[in-house]
Amino acid sequence: LAARAASRSRPMLNTILSPVSMFCCGCSVRFGVGCIAIAHLAVCCFYVASACSNLIWKVPFLSSSWHPMAQLFFTAFCLVGIPITVMAFLGVMLRREINVRIYLVYLCLTFLIDIGGMVYVCLVEDPCNAVNYIVESLADQSGPKMKTFSGEAFMCGTFRIASYVAVTFVVLVEVYCLYIVWSMCEDIHAGRNGPELSELIPSKDDILKKRLRPPDGPYASIVGFAHCKVPGPYPSAYGTIKTSGMPGQGSIFGGTQHETS
Structure with missing residues (x-):
């Protein structure tokens, strides 16, 4: 069913979008997808290690302020992503469409989860709460002089602008990564990055060595x-x-x- 849905939606997408021919204005699409998969694998391993540090070893780390259930959910999602990203990297090396297509679905789910988390942080939890935490920490360290600090409004506005700029940047980068991975899938499907005919010949390496010597x-x-x-x-x-x-x-x-x- 997924293959049929993809084949039906492909003509509509091709009329709206066209696959890119290069990554970052000079690198190949294949190289770009490989870099994206490696970076995604590193992020998944990092979050799993962070959750283990917080929940198992009781050492506060990056996501220590999250609810334990949220940490478990995100850790499970990252554990699922580790074999998928490895499979995607192998699919890029061997030019297998199904591997890259599965990774594209997982990357879309990652994008939706990231969007939900950023909306929650920016809208539900006001970034100004971080300002209050910073001011209280500075007051505890500096003494009573910091109690009369009157620049909270300026810091609150600065934090809000910085958070909106950061969210915009992250969204643009993730959308671009989705576009690159989708372009790789379309190129493999069209045969531009598919297996070459020479790869069908067994012991082709020996034949090439004889011809090139x-x-x-x-x-x-x-x-x-x-x-x-x-x-x-x-x-x-x-x-x-x-x-x-x-x-x-x-x-x-x-x-x-x-x-x-």
Whole structure:
């Protein structure tokens, strides 16, 4: 059903969007998807390690302020993503569409979860709460002088603007990554990044080595015929009369068999 839905939606998407031909104005799409998969794998491993530090080893780390259920859910999602990203990287190397297509679905789910988390942080939890936490921390360290701090409104506005800029940047980067991965899927489907015909030949590496090695045999150089030991009439000069050759004579160019007829 997923394949049918993708095949039905492909003509509509192709009329609206066209796959990109390069990544970051110079790199190939294949290289870009590989970089995205590696970076995504590193992020998944980082969040799993963070959750283990908070929940198992009781050492506060990045997501220590999250609810334990939220940490467990996000850790489970990242654990699912580790084999998917590895499979996507192998799909990029071997040019397998189904691997990259599954990773595209997982990347879309990641994008939706990130959007939901950023909307919750920016709208439900006001960024100004972080300002109050910073002011209270500075007041505890600086003493009663910091109690009369009057720049909370300015810091609140600065934090809000910074959070909106950061959210916009993250959304643009993730949308671009989705576009690159989708372009890779379309290129493989169209055959531009699919397996080449030469890959269907078994032991093709040996054939390429034979074709790419320097020429040898009697045509390798001007003295190649003397050193290649190609069967010739010597010492049977006439084919029917077998002679013992001409012992004691010097060889021509250091060879052992010579054409003397």
